[in-house]
Each structure stands twice: as structure tokens, then as C-alpha cells.
Amino acid sequence: MKAIQAVRGMRDITPEESGRWAIIEQSIANIFSRYGYREIRMPLVETTALFHRSIGEVTDIVEKEMYTFPDRNDESLALRPEGTAGCVRAVIENGLLNVPQKLWYCGPMFRYEKPQKGRHRQFHQVGAEVFGYADVNVEAEMILLNQRFWNDLGVLDNVNLELNNIGDSEARAHFKQALVSYLSAHTASLDADSVRRLESNPLRILDSKNNGTQSLLNDAPKMVDYLSTGSVERLEKLTSILQKQGVKVKHNQRLVRGLDYYNDTVFEWVSDDLGAQGTVCGGGRYDKLVEQLGGKPTPAIGFAMGLERLYLLLEANQFKSLHDHHRPDAYIIVAAPNYQEYAFQLSEKIRNALPDFAVMQNLAATSMKSQFKKADKSGAKYALVIGEDEVANQTVSLKHLQTGEQFSFGTADDLASLFKHLDTSD
Ligand code: ATP
Numbered sequence: 259m260k261a262i263q264a265v266r267g268m269r270d271i272t273p274e275e276s277g278r279w280a281i282i283e284q285s286i287a288n289i290f291s292r293y294g295y296r297e298i299r300m301p302l303v304e305t306t307a308l309f310h311r312s313i314g315e316v317t318d319i320v321e322k323e324m325y326t327f328p329d330r331n332d333e334s335l336a337l338r339p340e341g342t343a344g345c346v347r348a349v350i351e352n353g354l355l356n357v358p359q360k361l362w363y364c365g366p367m368f369r370y371e372k373p374q375k376g377r378h379r380q381f382h383q384v385g386a387e388v389f390g391y392a393d394v395n396v397e398a399e400m401i402l403l404n405q406r407f408w409n410d411l412g413v414l415d416n417v418n419l420e421l422n423n424i425g426d427s428e429a430r431a432h433f434k435q436a437l438v439s440y441l442s443a444h445t446a447s448l449d450a451d452s453v454r455r456l457e458s459n460p461l462r463i464l465d466s467k468n469n470g471t472q473s474l475l476n477d478a479p480k481m482v483d484y485l486s487t488g489s490v491e492r493l494e495k496l497t498s499i500l501q502k503q504g505v506k507v508k509h510n511q512r513l514v515r516g517l518d519y520y521n522d523t524v525f526e527w528v529s530d531d532l533g534a535q536g537t538v539c540g541g542g543r544y545d546k547l548v549e550q551l552g553g554k555p556t557p558a559i560g561f562a563m564g565l566e567r568l569y570l571l572l573e574a575n576q577f578k579s580l581h582d583h584h585r586p587d588a589y590i591i592v593a594a595p596n597y598q599e600y601a602f603q604l605s606e607k608i609r610n611a612l613p614d615f616a617v618m619q620n621l622a623a624t625s626m627k628s629q630f631k632k633a634d635k636s637g638a639k640y641a642l643v644i645g646e647d648e649v650a651n652q653t654v655s656l657k658h659l660q661t662g663e664q665f666s667f668g669t670a671d672d673l674a675s676l677f678k679h680l681d682t683s684d
Pocket residue numbers: 340369371376377378379380381382383515516535537538539540541562563564565566567
């Protein structure tokens with residue numbers, strides 16, 4: 259019979275990869291808590307209206323990337339394409355806005371896009387949203403937190419921060435007008451998508467990938483000339499704080515981001531190691547969104563990072579600072595199937611005594627030779643061998659799998675105390 263396949267653009271994370279995913283997620287969760295962020299978990303399904311009202315009608319996501327469906331009651335629902343809208347809904351609904359909130363989340367997002375490397379229809383984001391801080395310090399802290407991700411995962415030299423300020427809605431309206439009138443005079447040099455966006459979402463033209471459009475933009479009006487002094491100062495102050503903390507800041511006038519709700523600060527972390535899908539992480543301030551979704555006016559800022567892209571970035575750099583935790587520390591080998599009972603006794607004793615120690619018990623009745631092969635292949639440092647003598651005397655033999663060195667020990671209790679002195683580092 260023909261096997262049923264996964265949905266296009268949706269992939270499994272295999273056991274070969276899941277150990278690394280877990281390490282990446284743990285290291286990120288740990289950094290969040292060190293900066294005082296708490297986790298929030300939202301549903302994967304929201305009303306379609308939520309995304310229309312927040313992300314914006316003329317964005318790529320709402321126009322063509324959402325998975326929407328009527329439920330049995332004919333309400334239009336959507337698989338979440340991103341986390342900010344749901345998070346804002348959640349903080350309003352749960353009354354969390356009386357005090358500032360620093361929140362993070364992690365989970366799958368869904369977008370109907372053309373699947374390719376670093377672009378999937380179900381993908382995973384780690385995101386954060388901070389509510390209640392208007393000052394630029396919150397931008398600075400958030401970007402420093404991002405920088406710590408890269409640093410701890412060993413890819414700090416492989417990402418670059420791009421920063422821009424897109425002003426308030428008034429500045430943007432004036433700039434949009436100037437941009438449209440400039441580009442309208444040159445429509446012959448614009449790509450088709452950009453001509454369409456001239457009507458619907460002219461700012462998105464700034465990040466068009468088309469070369470003709472990009473060179474046309476060299477002489478176009480510049481956003482910075484339309485910013486209020488407040489916005490200009492925000493960009494300068496943020497740049498200065500970050501530079502003093504050792505962040506390399508690149509100003510990118512054409513960085514606008516794909517969603518409607520941003521104002522002022524926007525940023526992206528971009529890598530050259532990822533081909534066309536170079537943005538690993540992007541974020542920005544969205545001071546009007548809470549109010550727009552029915553909450554009290556609350557300044558806010560957030561970012562989202564694509565975990566598949568982060569994984570590819572780490573892979574391109576040989577996962578160099580990731581320790582492989584799924585490797586067992588010791589592998590138990592039994593000389594005969596009826597020694598398994600003693601093997602259980604031993605492995606459970608070790609697990610009780612050493613919570614961080616991973617013991618793999620061979621559960622199949624195979625030859626010693628094949629068990630030793632499996633032990634080698636597992637990457638374990640030690641084999642614990644149980645033969646006739648060991649069972650009779652309630653002892654165990656320990657073999658260092660790399661050096662071949664052998665020791666014999668008394669009881670399983672002695673062994674547990676011995677392990678405390680063994681080197682279990684990589
Ligand atoms: P892109 O320009 O690559 O489509 P975007 O601006 O749509 O990105 P955001 O909505 O800002 O992306 O999402 C934040 C991050 O989530 C991206 O920087 C990227 O790392 C990741 N991401 C977005 N869409 C996908 C996808 N379809 N597959 C995998 N990762 C994605």
C-alpha cells in the first residue's frame with residue numbers, strides 16, 4: 259500500500275535532531291529567565307479576525323499565507339501565523355496589563371508559503387513580548403538578550419544586527435506619500451509586485467529583492483528625513499547603548515518588516531550562512547496594538563526568532579558549542595539473557611544515586627560482541643559488564659570504551675559512589 263506522507267511544508271523533527279532542539283530550547287529558556295521573562299502559552303488556533311485586525315489586511319501573511327477554516331459553528335478560525343497577536347489578546351483577556359510584563363513563548367506557527375530551505379508551512383518560533391515600557395532601555399535590553407542567545411550558542415560572529423526607526427504613523431504617512439509620488443514617476447523600472455504595492459503597502463517596496471527596484475530606491479526619499487525628533491533621538495540613544503555593550507549595529511534605512519503594527523524601532527538579526535532565508539530573528543516596537551485590540555493604551559515591543567533557521571545556522575557552524583546530551587554515559591552489557599534482572603537492579607540504583615547520569619541498558623538478547631558494538635556506537639564512555647561472576651558476587655566490571663581500561667567493583671552501591679569520581683564530561 260502507498261504510504262501516507264506528511265503535509266507539504268510540514269516536517270518531523272527526528273530523534274537525531276530532537277536532542278539538539280531540546281538543548282537549544284533549554285538554553286534560550288534559561289537566558290529568558292535570567293532577564294526576568296516568564297513563559298506564556300497560547301492556543302495554536304485563534305479567531306481569524308484577530309489576525310486581520312492586528313497584522314493588517316494588506317500584508318503577505320493576511321493576504322495569502324493564513325490557514326483559515328470555518329469551525330462546525332461556522333466561525334472563521336485560523337492556525338496562528340505568528341505569536342504577537344495571540345499574546346496581546348491573552349494579556350488583555352487575562353488582565354495582565356496592570357504591571358509591566360516580560361513574556362516569552364515557543365511553539366509552532368503556520369503559514370502557507372512556498373516550502374524551501376528555512377521556509378516551511380509549519381515552523382517554530384521563540385518569541386517575546388514586553389508590555390508597559392515606553393523608554394528605549396527596553397529595546398536595548400531585548401537586543402542584548404538576543405545577543406546572549408547567539409553568544410551562548412556559539413554563533414555570535416555569524417549574525418549581524420540591522421536596526422531602523424520607522425517613526426510614528428504620522429511620519430510614516432508623510433513618508434509614504436513622498437515615496438509613492440517618487441516611485442509613481444518611475445513605474446517602468448519597478449517590478450510587478452512593487453507596482454501592486456504602490457497602491458496597497460508602499461513601504462514594503464523598500465525591501466523588494468528586485469535589483470531594478472533597489473537601484474531606483476537609491477534616489478528615493480529617505481525615511482529618516484520624515485522622523486520626529488523623538489524618533490531620531492530614540493534611534494541614536496539605542497545605538498549608543500548597544501555600541502557601549504559591544505553590539506555591532508548596522509543602520510538599515512530599508513528595513514520595514516512585514517507587519518503593520520510596528521512603530522519606531524525595528525530590528526533584524528541576519529546571517530550570511532543561510533542563503534536566501536537570511537533573517538533569523540526580527541522584532542520591533544508596537545505601541546498602538548494593545549489599544550487596537552481593545553486593551554488600555556500600553557507601550558509594547560517584541561521579537562520572534564525562527565528555530566528552523568537557528569538550527570540551520572548552528573548546523574552550518576558544526577553545532578560547535580552544543581553538548582550532545584543524548585549520549586549515554588554508560589552502557590550495560592549482559593553476558594546472558596537471565597542476567598537482565600540484575601542489570602535492572604544496577605541501572606535503577608545508578609539512576610537513583612546519580613540524577614544527571616544517563617545509563618542505557620541493552621534490552622535485547624544479543625551476543626556480547628554485538629552489545630559492545632552497540633555500546634561503542636552509542637557514544638557511551640563506559641560499558642558496565644555483567645557476567646556470571648558479577649551476578650554471583652553482586653559486583654560489576656567497568657570498561658572504559660575508549661582506552662580499554664578495566665576495573666572491577668564490589669557492590670552496585672560502591673559503583674554509584676565511584677561514578678561521582680569519574681570523568682563524565684565530553
Ligand atoms: P521572511 O521575510 O523570511 O518571510 P518574515 O518577515 O515573514 O520573514 P517574521 O514574521 O518576522 O518573518 O517572523 C520572524 C522569524 O520567523 C523570521 O525571521 C524567520 O526566522 C521565521 N520565519 C518566518 N516565516 C517562516 C517560515 N515560513 N519558515 C521558517 N521560519 C520562518
